[in-house]
Amino acid sequence: LKASYLVSERRMATIFGLTIAATARSTLSKKLQLLRLCSANVSTLTTMNSYRDNEIGIIKFHTPDSKENIMDTKFMVEFYDCLNKFTQDDSVKGIVVMSGKSGSFIAGADAKFYFSNRIIASCHSVAEATALSLKCQAIMNRIHSNYKPVVAA
Structure with missing residues (x-):
């Protein structure tokens, strides 16, 4: 699994013209920059809530309307930010x-968004x-590479 993860990291870096850094923190930063490219102005969490229950980080999805x-x-950007917050918190x-x-749980990708905005057609x-x-x-690579257990409930 580690080898396939590294191959996908290299492929992603090649496509986006990024250099893979030796440290995990630098890799996390690069991935976050990639996700930020996907979304314009995301300033507040509107599709999910995150909080702690003792030593467990809870991320709860809720797509309004x-x-x-x-x-x-x-x-995706909000989810990635929540994952990073809990991953970087040693407690x-x-x-x-x-x-x-x-x-x-979740229906999947918002096809209306991707097709109506002609993102795929572009x-x-x-x-x-x-x-x-x-x-x-x-985002899925972030879950896969996380050293803490991530459970869907």
Whole structure:
């Protein structure tokens, strides 16, 4: 798993023209910069709430004005920020991710957002489509590389 993670890191860095640093902190910083590229002005958390319950970090999704929780770029940036906050806090021993909506966890990517804003259609090459996909995959790489347990509840 570590080898496949490093390959994806190198591929992501190549596509975005980044240099992979030797330290994990630098890598985290680079990934956060990648996610910030996905979203314009994200200043407050509006799609999730994060808090601590003793030594456990809790991240609760809640997409307003939607029956289901959906992933758009704002959601991804907020989720990444919450993960980093708990990962960097040595007193947090594990992270629980949960839904603020009863009956479902998350529906997936917000297809209306990506298609109505012609984000997918704006890709003119395989490389551009791959770059867009890798921006979205950075959040999952963050969970995969986390040394603390991350549990979906």
